[in-house]
Amino acid sequence: xxxxxxxxxxxxxxxxxxxxxxxxxxxxxxxxxxxxxxxxxxxxxxxxxxxxxxxxxxxxxxxxxxxxxxxxxxxxxxxxxxxxxxxxxxxxxxxxxxxxxxxxxxxxxxxxxxxxxxxxxxxxxxxxxxxxxxxxxxxxxxxxxxxxxxxxxxxxxxxxxxxxxxxxxxxxxxxxxxxxxxxxxxxxxxxxxxxxxxxxxxxxxxxxxxxxxxxxxxxxxxxxxxxxxxxxxxxxxxxxxxxxxxxx
Numbered sequence: 447x448x449x450x451x452x453x454x455x456x457x458x459x460x461x462x463x464x465x466x467x468x469x470x471x472x473x474x475x476x477x478x479x480x481x482x483x484x485x486x487x488x489x490x491x492x493x494x495x496x497x498x499x500x501x502x503x504x505x506x507x508x509x510x511x512x513x514x515x516x517x518x519x520x521x522x523x524x525x526x527x528x529x530x531x532x533x534x535x536x537x538x539x540x541x542x543x544x545x546x547x548x549x550x551x552x553x554x555x556x557x558x559x560x561x562x563x564x565x566x567x568x569x570x571x572x573x574x575x576x577x578x579x580x581x582x583x584x585x586x587x588x589x590x591x592x593x594x595x596x597x598x599x600x601x602x603x604x605x606x607x608x609x610x611x612x613x614x615x616x617x618x619x620x621x622x623x624x625x626x627x628x629x630x631x632x633x634x635x636x637x638x639x640x641x642x643x644x645x646x647x648x649x650x651x652x653x654x655x656x657x658x659x660x661x662x663x664x665x666x667x668x669x670x671x672x673x674x675x676x677x678x679x680x681x682x683x684x685x686x687x688x689x690x691x692x693x694x
Contacts, residue, residue: 450478452676455585456531458524459483460514460572461541463490465647466591466665470538471498473669475505479535482527484512514541514568517575524575534579536587538672541568550601558605565609566616573620573637581627586635587675587683590617591668594643598694614639614687621685628680636684640671643691663690 457474461467462483474481475498483498485491488511495509510526513519528534543564545557573588580586592610599607621637628634646662671690675683 453478455479455535456533457536459538463487463494467540468494469665469669472501475502475507477673480506483509517571520571520575528579535583537576539590546602553604561605561609566612569613580635588637590639592639592641594694632681633684636680638683639687641689661691
């Protein structure tokens with residue numbers, strides 16, 4: 447294991463198979479962490495794990511197909527990580543999904559049904575499953591990746607923005623729990639929200655070479671911000687929204 451800032455740490459990544467997940471696995475491994483990714487797409491997950499291992503020879507990066515919509519499965523995953531590695535120091539929540547409409551009147555409530563599962567239920571399950579383990583870590587972090595739209599919803603994004611806002615509120619409630627349980631000594635772990643406008647990665651740029659992607663956050667910069675959260679104390683991080691784009 448390297449002598450990176452996260453040397454010896456064990457970090458779980460939910461939604462590890464997407465472009466942001468892949469970048470985050472690579473950066474966490476580079477920082478010295480043992481990384482455990484989960485995704486509901488085994489093929490995508492295997493590719494992301496292989497890429498992170500390849501980028502960091504000798505790094506411990508594993509993947510598990512976990513049903514994050516099921517609290518029992520999610521708890522079993524959290525317990526397995528702690529049992530196998532002796533600790534769990536982070537959960538990075540990258541489970542995403544987007545549905546929208548041309549305007550407010552055309553909002554399809556079926557979109558809400560899907561997004562409520564992807565963007566809220568997975569946060570509820572991972573936060574409850576990892577809550578105690580992150581406190582045992584001594585320097586645990588629960589990080590929700592959210593969108594600026596949660597604070598400034600647009601007409602065609604009602605379902606998406608409302609789901610993101612609910613996920614943020616849930617994460618901040620977790621932070622309040624950590625604060626209260628920490629008492630005078632301060633929280634033993636932190637829950638925080640990293641806010642982006644939208645994410646961009648190299649393949650998107652290649653597909654649309656003339657697009658500006660103004661205000662978008664590159665997945666590599668997001669991964670860098672994720673790792674950086676461990677450099678500050680739990681009390682400094684806990685309950686905060688960390689803006690990686692302009693505040694609306």
